[in-house]
Amino acid sequence: MTRTVSNKTLQTESVREKFFFLLYAAYEITYYIFGQSTINTFFNTSHITFAVNLIVMIGLVFFVATNKYNLIQFVLVFIGIIMGLYAYLVLRLNVLLITVLFMAAAKNVHLNQFIKRDFTLRTVLIMMIIVANRLGFIPSNTGLRVGTITIMRDSLGFGQFNITGALIMICVLEYVYLNFQKMTALAYQWIIIIIVLTLALTNSRGSMLASSLYTLASWLFQYHNEKSNYWSEKLIGYTKYLFGFLTVISTVAVVLFSYRSTMWQFINKITSDRINILNQYYEKFGIHILPQQVTNYRSAGIIVMDNIYVTLAIQYGLIVILLFIIYYYIISVEALKKNNIPFVLMLVALMIFGLIESSFFIVGINFTVMMVFSNMSVIPNSSLKE
Numbered sequence: 504m505t506r507t508v509s510n511k512t513l514q515t516e517s518v519r520e521k522f523f524f525l526l527y528a529a530y531e532i533t534y535y536i537f538g539q540s541t542i543n544t545f546f547n548t549s550h551i552t553f554a555v556n557l558i559v560m561i562g563l564v565f566f567v568a569t570n571k572y573n574l575i576q577f578v579l580v581f582i583g584i585i586m587g588l589y590a591y592l593v594l595r596l597n598v599l600l601i602t603v604l605f606m607a608a609a610k611n612v613h614l615n616q617f618i619k620r621d622f623t624l625r626t627v628l629i630m631m632i633i634v635a636n637r638l639g640f641i642p643s644n645t646g647l648r649v650g651t652i653t654i655m656r657d658s659l660g661f662g663q664f665n666i667t668g669a670l671i672m673i674c675v676l677e678y679v680y681l682n683f684q685k686m687t688a689l690a691y692q693w694i695i696i697i698i699v700l701t702l703a704l705t706n707s708r709g710s711m712l713a714s715s716l717y718t719l720a721s722w723l724f725q726y727h728n729e730k731s732n733y734w735s736e737k738l739i740g741y742t743k744y745l746f747g748f749l750t751v752i753s754t755v756a757v758v759l760f761s762y763r764s765t766m767w768q769f770i771n772k773i774t775s776d777r778i779n780i781l782n783q784y785y786e787k788f789g790i791h792i793l794p795q796q797v798t799n800y801r802s803a804g805i806i807v808m809d810n811i812y813v814t815l816a817i818q819y820g821l822i823v824i825l826l827f828i829i830y831y832y833i834i835s836v837e838a839l840k841k842n843n844i845p846f847v848l849m850l851v852a853l854m855i856f857g858l859i860e861s862s863f864f865i866v867g868i869n870f871t872v873m874m875v876f877s878n879m880s881v882i883p884n885s886s887l888k889e
Contacts, residue, residue, distance in 0.1 A: 519566070520612055524620055526562045527605070527866075529555055531621075534867035535628040535670070539661050541641045556597060563601075566608035576876060579829060580607040586823050590794040598865055599794075599819065605866050605873035606830070612877045614846065615681075621870060622677040629670055636660025648706050657704045665809075665860055668707020669868045671697065672856070675714040676849050683845035684725045694718050709809075709859030717852040721845075740839065742847050745854050746812075746831035750824060753812040753858065754790070757781045777859070781813045793820045811863035827864070834875045841879045846871075 533555040537548035572580060580603065587600030609617075635641050636659055644658040661667040675694060682690065698718070702711045760782040761767050771778045788797055797808075797818045808814040815824040831850070838846045853871060857863035864872050 530559045540632045563604040563608040570610045609873045610876040632660040664705040668705045668710035672710035713852040713856035720848045743835035747828040750812040811857035814861040
């Protein structure tokens with residue numbers, strides 16, 4: 504009798520997870536094809552993305568209503584949804600709301616099973632768009648990055664160079680995660696080729712830095728395990744504080760920045776003018792408790808804040824940045840409890856990526872943001888071991 508009940512429970516969980524991934528896949532496909540690819544240059548795709556996102560959110564609300572949360576989880580979900588709704592009303596952006604709904608809905612979702620499916624989906628979507636671009640069906644955006652060396656950048660069929668790099672980065676991270684410590688020399692060589700080609704074509708440095716660091720971590724654990732274990736025991740326990748630490752460091756740097764200082768000019772140069780630009784946003788808008796409307800940079804038509812920690816602080820406010828600090832504290836602690844070191848290292852790579860890019864909290868790019876309450880245990884038949 505007990506075994507029958509257990510089997511029914513597992514079957515129900517399986518159906519729920521499949522339905523959850525179906526919602527996620529609908530969002531992801533829409534995000535890639537109609538949101539980020541240059542297909543949107545042929546016709547207005549906003550009505551498609553709005554309709555699909557609305558359907559997805561309705562489905563996610565069903566999960567939120569039927570999931571069971573403890574008191575802390577309920578409070579974090581409730582405040583997150585309220586902040587997401589407020590941000591939508593003020594900013595006319597649904598990014599935060601969708602992120603929180605996915606996070607709440609993904610409770611008990613098996614992390615590794617999700618990553619396997621997500622890797623396949625993402626790889627197919629990226630290849631479709633890049634091949635369509637190379638065959639001339641959809642255009643590329645190109646531009647020059649002027650510096651010590653002038654570089655021609657190619658978006659490969661996507662609307663923005665750094666988005667292309669970020670989407671390729673996630674595929675690399677997911678592949679390495681699924682094969683952590685089990686990669687062949689040929690696999691490492693292919694990843695290096697992908698990183699170098701992506702860097703040469705898109706010059707998306709933040710995403711390729713994260714990809715390189717995570718691949719290096721896998722290599723060190725695979726071939727220099729004793730030394731890696733020593734340093735991991737020393738440092739990896741601090742991961743739960745990393746999001747908060749990087750928030751403080753980033754915000755303090757932006758607040759204290761002075762263009763008259765030679766030291767700050769040097770730091771600004773090596774960060775590609777990021778601190779200077781962020782400081783201008785801070786001087787104009789400040790940091791408030793609640794989300795606020797932020798105008799585009801120097802009438803360029805876009806908001807340029809390439810640091811997730813400062814972006815959340817200035818555009819979304821102190822409550823939201825505090826929520827993210829708590830979210831990443833929880834997800835790091837849970838991953839460490841399950842001894843899921845590959846996932847902890849992925850979190851570190853992505854948080855470093857967040858220092859350079861503000862797309863960190865978009866579910867379509869960084870799926871880890873919705874895995875706060877997920878099941879991080881290693882599932883049967885996985886290449887990962889606890």
